[in-house]
Amino acid sequence: AMLKFKSALYLSLALALGHGIHAFSFSSSSVSSFLHAGVKSSAKSKAGGLRAMARTKTILCSLDLHARPYVGKVERAPAITPKSPLPTLYVYDHCPFCIRARMIFGLKNVRHELRFMANDEVEIPTGLVGKKIAPILEMKSVGLTMPESMDIVKRIDQDESFGAPILRTASGRKDLSAWQEKHSETFRLLQRPRYVATGILPEFAFSSARDAYVRNHPVGDFKKADWQDDSKCSPEFRWGEYRKAMQRTSELLPVANEAIKELDQLIFAPEHCTEGGLSYDDIDLFGRLRSVTIIKDLVLTDKVAAYLDY
Template sequence: MSRLYIYDHCPFCVRVQLVAHYKRVSDLEQVVLLNDDEESCRRLIGKKMVPIFEHQGVAIGESMDIARLLDDLGEPDRKIRPLQLSEAIQPWLQPVQAHSQALSFPRVTRIGMATFATESAREYFRGKKEALLGCSFEQALAETEEHKAVIERVLNELPPLTLPSEQGNTLSWNDVMNFPPLQYLTLVKDLAFPPRLRRWLQEVAEIGGVELYFDRAI
């Protein structure tokens, strides 16, 4: 049996989960690590990084390398549609990443994920991410409306994404790349997603076997 080691909040892990589920990869065990579990990662690949894919006695990191390997291992008739540059949303999201992180980091530890099942795991994450944000989680939460305004503007500027239902309920490599950062934003209560974008999120989540956080948004 192969193993996929993940954090259940990790956008890079969500990429490989989408591919594994969509491609119906068999004999795959998913192992959720605690966020402060450095030992398991270092034992497998020599550094703290997820996802990690252990297959036939070899462990590899790097989400897209894993995703492509899972694509090869999965059902051949479950094709992933090619990447289309016109649907790449990274040029819109990258400049506002700090706002997205300020919204998502303080919230993700509070919705019952297995990665944050212990106080030490939550504090480990807090310490790392507050250093990245340059402020406390409390301050980031207090500035929610400012960050939401920026993100909502960008969401309305994104190029239209092809719905899986418009392509025979298939996923594309754009979906694999685009879904995780937008999924993270569903943590934010009352963040306004354009209707078509919200429908795209729901379709990709269903076909890819992953969840959205609208029902637990804070």
């Protein structure tokens, strides 16, 4: 997608890089920053395809543009430029729900603005939809503002002014949802500490934003209410638990690698995970799968790598 970045994004990235990170730091070698470069794969993928465009452009732009040519192997639809002002997506980069919304814009090649909110930003989302949530779609040209990733995907897919719909309905496959449920804890423990390990993701440029994320996302055996209760868990304690989760990498990584092998069997083809064509199954699966690419040293099978890269 022709993602249009505000200069504020670059500013916040620059700030993040110059700003250092939270009081404790993880080894940066544990974090691949959503680059496939950091993910082991026996498949030598060339350029990212449509989905790849939708998901990694931020990081590609700043770090890896020359290593990964911009043009993918997939013939792309001509870019569509909606009436001004362009639709705006308010997102967090790490958020799988936000990836869903970004995907449909990428797949239909619709120009839009992408705004990364700080993770502790309350005013912007509340002003738009009455609560702190991402993603949010704002289409000022038609007076529409809406949350809920799948509703956003549907709204954009079915908007004929952006071309004919491209998504088949969800298949309801139980094997994909069972896979996801079975392995959610493993991936949560691997991913959460990595998201906030540095300030490189735009929503985590500020240490207050990383603190807010840690406060809102327990790792380990805690009820969310207890985790968030300052009289039970201090910020230092919560960060300590994040550090412990990171230290479990050598134990968790082999489990995650096995999970990827299981997933390999469930993916029909690089182009779409379910037989018959691109569908809401892909919006859901790819949205989640993109997050695993932050785990350095995760071993992707050829098919999973090809699916991610298509």
